[in-house]
């Protein structure tokens with residue numbers, strides 16, 4: 189294709205080309221990052237990017253908010269030092285309705301065993317739409333700032349935080365010695381840019397021909413992560429503190445008290461925070477906040493509710509990566525109207541066909557949207573979605589945009605219902621519908637290239653075996669060349685195709701060496717749970733894979749037990765379905781997978797090519813209860829059942845529902861029935877709640 193040189197473009201042509209470039213690159217990003225199905229090579233992408241930059245340089249006033257040049261890199265920059273968070277920086281679970289406020293509170297009351305009348309206060313706070321930070325103070329002096337990063341490791345932004353005027357470099361204690369301030373205190377909160385500062389910044393950027401930012405959040409991110417802190421200083425950023433990480437001595441017993449303290453010491457705290465003592469007060473807070481949202485100086489995307497008492501917070505603890513004692517309540521999703529241009533059917537790793545809508549790009553609450561998921565055939569039928577319909581698209585948080593409904597008044601007269609394919613769009617195999625499930629699947633199995641390549645992408649992905657540098661793009665590339673067909677081929681890639689890879693354009697020895705080193709690293713030792721997850725067995729997600737690994741402990745036992753469990757009357761089968769969260773459906777998927785000859789062959793081959801490490805029960809493996817199986821029975825005097833269970837799981841014990849030979853301890857409450865008797869019969873050790881708590885608190889023996 190011949191291109192008009194940038195110097196010769198008219199303004200009109202430039203505007204049209206920038207619009208087209210924004211669209212093409214957004215589609216490519218989407219295909220690459222979200223659908224794992226690249227539509228162009230790196231070189232093609234880079235060429236488009238350079239062309240876009242050149243046109244924007246000549247016509248800075250034509251820069252579009254959705255231009256690829258406006259993106260803030262999400263990838264951690266290598267240019268900042270890394271900071272390991274002593275206490276992980278976690279995220280919050282989300283709720284979306286008033287009913288869920290009641291459920292959230294009920295759940296907490298139940299967990300703590302509080303009656304209706306017992307007092308339970310919450311701090312309600314605006315959910316700031318910025319970037320979380322950590323600021324460490326030693327003897328009241330600011331010594332280190334960090335970003336959240338992946339929660340475990342962030343980036344050192346000490347100098348950048350110092351450049352923010354709101355951040356006190358020294359906390360002001362009550363007396364000169366600051367004796368009321370903990371020796372070490374890590375205050376955490378959010379950095380953001382006020383809307384007014386955002387508009388001023390964008391005006392300045394535009395006037396000087398620099399990039400404008402799409403929203404205050406991107407502007408804050410771009411300004412904070414500047415290697416030159418002088419730039420951070422020029423751009424006005426603000427911050428509020430809302431929680432703490434590391435602390436040498438906690439000098440407060442409630443969250444409200446913590447906020448008051450840091451405010452007294454000079455740390456900014458949001459004046460919109462309110463202490464609420466009932467669900468009704470929280471509901472009213474959320475409503476009021478929503479009404480005042482547009483009038484606030486900064487962007488917020490909802491509210492956050494936190495249990496006020498610190499001792500309750502401690503008891504509630506965490507589930508996965510979020511505290512049980514707090515939740516985010518998001519404002520309703522943003523919507524917009526656009527035209528649905530096409531429906532494409534994609535094939536995933538397990539063969540499930542997912543219809544995707546291609547949309548006329550539309551701005552939904554500040555983000556350009558050009559695709560939406562349609563879930564499955566039933567969803568299309570239920571909403572009667574057709575090609576060329578005008579549709580309402582909705583975006584909420586980070587979730588994939590969805591079609592809410594069709595604007596029937598605008599439906600073209602010649603419109604026809606969408607016919608879901610009965611053949612796989614990739615391999616042409618028959619499409620089958622799982623019984624009792626809405627999903628349609630391609631019956632091609634490994635014959636279907638789409639399934640095969642998606643399985644491989646899953647195998648190397650971060651949550652699975654995490655072969656660094658392999659990625660979806662390389663997987664696709666090697667697959668298309670026929671260099672990898674199944675997972676085992678990955679471990680023989682260097683041997684079989686190493687020299688070809690080194691000669692590939694844009695590769696060279698260094699990148700090839702890096703890739704082979706990461707493959708070797710995984711080959712030399714992969715965790716059992718990651719390996720099981722990586723196999724991509726339908727229904728076996730990360731959590732289930734971990735439960736299986738924790739139960740069977742090593743691959744040899746797992747395989748022999750699964751073999752025995754193929755007989756549904758066997759003890760092994762009973763044992764399998766007794767594992768928490770594994771019901772008959774999940775068990776069947778697992779059994780089916782290991783019964784398939786080609787899966788058995790592949791797993792056997794993988795076992796010869798790589799080392800699968802035995803499962804290590806949690807980090808506190810030296811804890812007396814770690815790896816032990818406990819059973820609770822009867823009413824415990826102080827702990828609720830969920831609390832007791834959470835305590836046990838937290839130190840690496842397994843909690844079972846019934847007493848058997850495998851039970852190590854039975855924790856006996858009041859009115860215990862048959863389980864107590866069974867424990868006695870089998871000679872299992874019996875503990876009181878008091879013994880159990882004492883054991884839990886005993887870190888090492």
Ligand code: IVH
Pocket residue numbers: 277278279280281313314315316317318319320378430431492511514516
């Ligand atoms: S508390 C243990 N309070 O929301 C959780 N977070 O989805 C500590 N956020 O990463 C977070 N406003 O960046 C908390 N008032 C607020 C917040 C807030 C915004 C962000 C924060 C966090 C994310 C969680």
